[in-house]
Amino acid sequence: MSKPVAESATNLRYQALQLMLQLQKHSGSLTRLLPEAQERVAASEQAQLQAWIFGWCRWSHELEGLVGQLLQKPLKQKDQDVYLLMQLGVFQLKHTPTADHAAVDETVKVIKRLKKPWARGVVNAVLRNYQRQSQQLHESLSETQQYSHPTWLLEIIKTDWPEQWQAVCLANNEQGPMWLRVNCLHGSLDSYQDRLREQSMESSVLSEIPDALLLEKPVPVTALPGFEQGDISIQDGAAQMASQLLAKYQPEGGRLLDACAAPGGKTAHAAESGRYTQIVAIDRDEFRLNSVHSTLQRLNLEANVNVVLGDAATPTSWWDGQPFNAILLDAPCSGTGVIRRHPDIKLLRRASDIENLVALQAQLLDALWPTLAPGGVLLYATCSIFKDENERQIGHFLQRNPQASLLDQVLQILPGDRGMDGFFYAAMAKPHV
Numbered sequence: 545m546s547k548p549v550a551e552s553a554t555n556l557r558y559q560a561l562q563l564m565l566q567l568q569k570h571s572g573s574l575t576r577l578l579p580e581a582q583e584r585v586a587a588s589e590q591a592q593l594q595a596w597i598f599g600w601c602r603w604s605h606e607l608e609g610l611v612g613q614l615l616q617k618p619l620k621q622k623d624q625d626v627y628l629l630m631q632l633g634v635f636q637l638k639h640t641p642t643a644d645h646a647a648v649d650e651t652v653k654v655i656k657r658l659k660k661p662w663a664r665g666v667v668n669a670v671l672r673n674y675q676r677q678s679q680q681l682h683e684s685l686s687e688t689q690q691y692s693h694p695t696w697l698l699e700i701i702k703t704d705w706p707e708q709w710q711a712v713c714l715a716n717n718e719q720g721p722m723w724l725r726v727n728c729l730h731g732s733l734d735s736y737q738d739r740l741r742e743q744s745m746e747s748s749v750l751s752e753i754p755d756a757l758l759l760e761k762p763v764p765v766t767a768l769p770g771f772e773q774g775d776i777s778i779q780d781g782a783a784q785m786a787s788q789l790l791a792k793y794q795p796e797g798g799r800l801l802d803a804c805a806a807p808g809g810k811t812a813h814a815a816e817s818g819r820y821t822q823i824v825a826i827d828r829d830e831f832r833l834n835s836v837h838s839t840l841q842r843l844n845l846e847a848n849v850n851v852v853l854g855d856a857a858t859p860t861s862w863w864d865g866q867p868f869n870a871i872l873l874d875a876p877c878s879g880t881g882v883i884r885r886h887p888d889i890k891l892l893r894r895a896s897d898i899e900n901l902v903a904l905q906a907q908l909l910d911a912l913w914p915t916l917a918p919g920g921v922l923l924y925a926t927c928s929i930f931k932d933e934n935e936r937q938i939g940h941f942l943q944r945n946p947q948a949s950l951l952d953q954v955l956q957i958l959p960g961d962r963g964m965d966g967f968f969y970a971a972m973a974k975p976h977v
């Protein structure tokens with residue numbers, strides 16, 4: 545039996561609040577925590593919970609600035625729940641179509657479940673004062689609050705992209721569009737676009753990404769014709785460039801190593817291309833590797849890929865000594881190109897992570913280079929927009945390995961560029977002996 549509306553509205557806010565507390569305590573990422581939280585709300589409210597929590601992550605720095613101005617003194621650490629509840633209320637008032645009276649009244653009702661009756665008045669007053677003073681409050685926000693990015697992150701974006709930083713920050717706070725990858729083994733892009741049109745789903749193509757369709761409006765994956773049959777996958781346009789760049793720089797195909805493969809989007813795309821005699825897909829995360837198996841199974845490509853649990857930094861533990869003609873190193877990175885899809889990055893990443901990631905990326909490049917055949921190509925990719933992880937990383941690698949040559953210029957896509965995620969690509973060739 546479904547819950548009465550009022551009770552369910554309170555529960556939805558209460559569960560959103562619990563998730564916000566978990567994220568603040570760094571108890572896990574949204575990818576892990578959200579599905580668990582969705583189990584605790586009605587099926588019809590799961591999408592709403594996701595929209596709110598994504599929105600709160602996007603705007604949490606702005607909300608901190610607004611609520612901070614409305615409180616006469618900061619709340620105690622043990623009352624973080626009350627403070628975050630105020631943020632959730634202001635978020636609904638500012639960023640959602642929730643009716644103002646519902647945003648205030650329903651938020652205040654959550655207090656009962658927190659068993660802090662003293663907070664009823666203060667939450668109510670903060671939300672009502674926000675309604676009255678929103679314009680002045682917004683005008684008094686600092687830059688990091690206005691763009692809703694942590695200071696350290698905003699500083700790097702400004703330094704690396706002095707002309708584009710505002711556009712980058714605005715794109716980071718948008719919801720990413722839905723991109724599809726048509727499985728060319730099952731049919732053509734045009735015929736799939738017709739199938740979408742029959743279901744009243746409009747999409748557009750981008751000439752430089754041959755298997756990609758950009759949906760005008762996002763839909764649940766289950767609504768996509770032929771999804772279960774493997775006719776289609778969800779993958780951003782920028783990520784789809786990996787397969788295409790490999791084909792451009794290593795047209796002979798041969799043996800491909802996908803060195804950081806999970807959850808398997810790029811492995812599957814390479815397998816769909818049918819260009820490789822063998823594909824070895826490795827990842828050191830066993831849990832994430834399960835997604836590679838399920839993706840390949842759905843696409844009926846399991847026979848085409850050898851999936852291996854292993855550490856790409858120590859090839860002796862998994863490499864059979866046969867060189868690869870192409871290597872894709874989609875390296876672990878800051879994820880600063882995909883903040884719009886993973887807004888919890890703004891809460892969970894620390895400035896100190898970057899140095900460790902840069903060191904790991906260099907270690908992976910150095911370890912994998914010897915496994916590349918003479919005449920082979922290594923494509924380095926990240927979903928980062930930081931120069932330390934990208935062009936400077938590649939510059940240092942080329943200094944350490946003067947025999948390696950950069951093919952073309954590096955490619956940096958910034959978030960929102962033609963609807964795509966932020967991504968970086970650099971292709972390097974090993975000379976023929």
Ligand SMILES: C[S@@+](CC[C@H](N)C(=O)[O-])C[C@H]1O[C@@H](n2cnc3c(N)ncnc32)[C@H](O)[C@@H]1O
Pocket residue numbers: 783803804805806807808809810811826827828829832854855856857874875876877
């Ligand atoms: C950016 S993700 C890869 C995304 C994937 N290529 C795709 O398109 O679906 C980076 C991956 O690197 C893996 N990883 C990190 N360090 C690794 C290492 N030393 N060896 C192998 N995999 C590693 C992580 O587990 C993660 O799955």
